[in-house]
Amino acid sequence: MRDSPTKKKLVNARLLSPVARRTYTRVTRELRSMVRILHKYGQHQAAIARRFQIDKEVIARILKGKTKAAARDTGDDWQFVDDEFRKQYPPLETEAAKQQTARPQTSAKENLGTGMLVRTVSVRPATNARRMTLRDTDASRSRGRGETNIPTSMRSEPQQQEKNQTRHDAPLQRDRSSRNRAILIDMRNTSQPEIRLLPPxxxxxxxxxxxxxxxxxxxxxxxxxxxxxxxxxxxxxxxxxxxxxxxxxxxxxxxxxxxxxxxxxxxxxxxxxxxxxx
Known part of the structure; x- marks a missing residue:
């Protein structure tokens, strides 16, 4: 049965319509990279679709990674575009910083753990040495002239308690004696004043x-x-x-x-x- 003239006109109209005449571009890895780069530069999906003559829904699926090919895309998108496109749209600073920090991430964590271990080991002896120095300094101030400096490890427990008691009482004794002393300064000597302490x-x-x-x-x-x-x-x-x-x-x-x-x-x-x- 032959088609009617009206049906032939409708078919010809469809073939001549813009939708029928549209040439569909093959979505390659390079094209997907360019789509994502243009989107990062702030271009809308409709503008990107018009540029590559691709349906807007396809652009949205590429950006969301809902196509099989887009889901498998890894690596830097700027490495898959030509030099001319890269010059026109160079890598963004945020992307470059993200790539630079993403590479040594695992090694940085390992180095962080090692660094913390090294700092812990190196700081604690210094802190202990400082405490020992302060303890020895306070003990030496509270000792008399005829006392001998005995290492802490060789002191017995009663001696250590007595030494601690002396250390706590020593500042009060020093303050009392210094408060009760009168200081005489000879102002006649202009080169260097002579300070004489009166007996307490x-x-x-x-x-x-x-x-x-x-x-x-x-x-x-x-x-x-x-x-x-x-x-x-x-x-x-x-x-x-x-x-x-x-x-x-x-x-x-x-x-x-x-x-x-x-x-x-x-x-x-x-x-x-x-x-x-x-």
Whole structure:
């Protein structure tokens, strides 16, 4: 049966339509790479489809990796395009950085683990050595001149406890002695001032002067200058007659008032009496 003239016209119209005349491009590895590169440069799928005369749905499937060929694509897309296209669309900085960091990823992890191990081994002895140095420094400050430096490993436990107690008490003793000392600087020597430390006062002397009828601790420096800066030296004068003590303190410490001088003499006599009774 022959086709009718109307049907022949419809067939001819379909053949002459733009869809029928479209030439389909073969989707190669190079073309898929160019599609992805153009998409990374911000071109829309419709523009890419018009450029390569490919259906927009095919472009979308290539970008999403839903075709078998696109799913198998590995490596750098810029390696599969020609030089002219590469010059027009050079590799992006983010892509280059991603490729550079992706290659040594496994070795970097291994090196990181090794580096951490090396740092741990190298730092701990240094920290221990620093602690030992600080411990030895504190111990040497708290020791007297006649003490011998004994290694920590050779000390017995009671000695170590006693040394630790001395180390904790040493800063308080140093602070007390330094606070009670008076410093004299000779300003006449312009080249280098001479610093002379007066002998420290005994804590008992400060206690004794503070417990009198009036607090006479302000006279400690004057007593130190007269070589009476300790309770032993001052109490040694308690056996003197009261008249002699009055004369001594009047000449040695002229800043003392008459009442303060009587208080000091009476306190010395009272302390001497208490010591004799004890």
């Amino acid at each position: 006062q005994s804590p008992n002397l400060r206690e004794f002067l503070a417990t009198l009828e009036h607090d006479l601790t302000g006279m400690i420096d004057a007593l130190v200058r007269q070589d009476l800066g300790s309770s032993e030296k001052l109490f040694a004068l308690a056996q003197w007659p009261s008249e002699e003590l009055h004369k001594l303190f009047k000449e040695a410490i002229p800043d003392l008032t008459v009442a303060q001088r009587f208080m000091l003499v009476r306190g010395l006599k009272k302390s001497a009496t208490v010591e004799l009774l004890e």
